[in-house]
Amino acid sequence: MREISFSMRAFAAASALFLASTPAMAGDEERALAAIAQAQGKIDAAGKLKAGDFDPAVLAKAQASLRLAQEQLKSGKEQAAIRAAVEAQQFADTAIGESRLRAEADARMQASTAA
Template structure:
């Protein structure tokens, strides 16, 4: 029993000595550098995917954690540097996932928009074809009507009878009365003779024939 306790204490002391050794410290530094390099690569990849939605916030958080990791490594705080670098990597992964989701949604929306435009274009083309068919049918009908008109016998229209106009003009003339005055040389007796006016009437009838 005493021997087992002694061995356990010896093993614990050996572990503590190993952790305190320069080789172990160098190992933690390498791990910190590797974690920082991994976080840097992920952040660069996230930056290339775009910055929409939550991506800018996640990118800023990852970059801040990466700066903290580098500062901790430079100060000799290797464990803190590893933790900060891991946090930067995790946040960069979230940014990458968000950016990929945004890109997928944008591509889906673009496809839907393209399909909608194609459907509208097809409808417009169908309407244009229908109008062209209607115009062609109208032209064919007009041509048929013209051919039928050319084949039909000529229509003879009888001339209208001449128009006769009768004008009647009546003129009445009144003759001016004649007065005769006789004067006696001695007794100054004046005799006046008045002749009643004569009325003459003249009627003229004119017949005019106008051909139509």
């Protein structure tokens, strides 16, 4: 009888731990999905820029990191997916930044030749 009582308490404790950890897991999955969506948006934005304004290798790295993030998420590795998605965002931001710098430099050059 005591063994059953102890087993029931142990089972109840394990169930409580599982239920308490489930929202944390769901939070990681949601964060990973959000990071992947942000990375996709930034990559899409970078892809619409003029090709000569940034290094295409940077955009390729962003796309590769995004694919890795998606694979990590499918494998249940949410934290790794978040890291890969953030890396993809950083590469896409770099491409966008390079394009802006190039556009600003072109505008300055046109202004100086017009003056």
